[in-house]
Amino acid sequence: MPRTTLLRQLLQQRHLTTHEAFAAQYERAAARLAELDRDPRLASLQVSPRQFDRWYGGELLTLPRPDACRVLEHMLGRPVSELFSTAYAADSGHGRDEEPRTHQQATSVPPPRDDDENPLDIVARAQQLTTSNTDDATLTFLDSSLEGITSRYEQDGPYALRPQTRQVRQLAHTLLDGRQPPRVRRELFRLAARASSLLGYMAVNTGAFALSEAYCTEARDLSREIGDLDTDLWACGTLSFGLYYAGRYDDADACAASAVERAPRHAQSIRLLANGRARALGKTGDRRAVEQAIGQALRLSDLHEVPVGLTSCISFEPYGRARTLANAVTSHVALRDTAQVLRDAERIDDLVEHSTSSWSRSLVRLDVATALLQQSKPDIDHAMALGREALRLCGDSPINSVYQRSRDLREQAGPWRDHPAVRDYGEEFRTWSSQPAALAMASSAS
Secondary structure (H helix, E strand, O other): OOOOEHHHHHHHHOOOOOHHHHHHHHHHHHHHHHHHOOOHHHHHOOOOHHHHHHHHHOOOOOOOOHHHHHHHHHHHOOOHHHHOOEOOHHHOOOOOOOOOOOHHHHHHOOOOOOOOOOHHHHHHHHHHHHOOOOOHHHHHHHHHHHHHHHHHHHHHHHHHHHHHHHHHHHHHHHHHOOOOOHHHHHHHHHHHHHHHHHHHHHHHHOOOHHHHHHHHHHHHHHHHHOOOHHHHHHHHHHHHHHHHHOOOHHHHHHHHHHHHHHOOOOOOHHHHHHHHHHHHHHHHOOHHHHHHHHHHHHHHHHHHOOOOOOOOOOOOOOOOHHHHHHHHHHHHHHOOOHHHHHHHHHHHHHHHHOOOOHHHHHHHHHHHHHHHHHOOOOOHHHHHHHHHHHHHHHOOOOOHHHHHHHHHHHHHOHHHOOOHHHHHHHHHHHHHOOOHHHHHHHHHHO
8 A cells, every 4th residue: 555655745736646747847857956966967867657656655665766866855845754754744734635544544653753863864864975976987987088198198299188188177176066975085186186287297398387387286286185195296296397497497496395305205206306306406507416316316216116218208107217317317418517418318328219209209319419519529410410300209299398408409509500510400490390389389488
């Protein structure tokens, strides 16, 4: 025999006593709630005839699924714990046209005492607290999307991958506007922070330094909120990276030094020391501090047993030894320590040449070319040949670091501007730097 519940009474009052009438209103309520909660899954919810019969008849052992509960509460304005409870006199004032109940029926389930909670209310509240608009499959999708972006970055470049990275960040932010249990919410914070970090790195490569600083600050704040030190340090390293290419060398060193001080033995400190501190200190001419930073980075590399090869420039993994040495080369170029530049470049030459990173091969060539011009007897022909090779390796995918170093090489070769090799390099640089992307970098650097 059907049990008289508050839901049954409310549906009778609204003349929604058939499946067709109820389903139409339920689907409209689901669509409205999907828009209000920014949860598009809700818009597809439907009720089968069998479900309706069980709900209307009060034939439930447990409450409906959480999403269905949310729609019912939105549609009828009462908690599901009340909707599926037996209606008592206080709730039945508008339902007197229902079939009359015998005295035995009215007293068969006594009302709860004032000092007791309704068990269904307890269950409903627990379901509400653990309801999530994000499932594990969505988290896995976001994580794998970021991994795919980092793995393709040195082949596809920032301009091709920036839109996808923005979409990942936006989706994470949209989901965070909804409800999740702590485990899921923490993971969304981590993924949002990593997406912002990647966008910050891409902004440096395209010469958008103010945008990079904003993205990195967001990433740092999000990662600190959940105690994610790995992402926090990586974001700090990228912030230092951007300050370096913006010409703010003291700020770049201070940013990296502050992060290293917080976690001096962390694997991310290798990048902070080599890419952040050593290169900035080289620009300020502090030779002793450069050697200390590089030495500390190499000792940490041994401690963490990092890969020997040239790791991806945008990877969240610790710097490989070859990438640390490539940064040492750049640091010694700034110090005009030609012999050390050539020694370090020779040590990593095979690893660099067999890497898939055209940018890294281009940058090392530009560093060596600059060092060859700094010698007491400059090797102009070899330097300019390396410069032309660097431009061709970068091709139609210019990034800010290659633009700046190739421009600096042209300026370094200024005293020999009448030399045929210098003229050839200058002409090739003008052609290469006339690409729209390179022109934007030139504008940001001016």
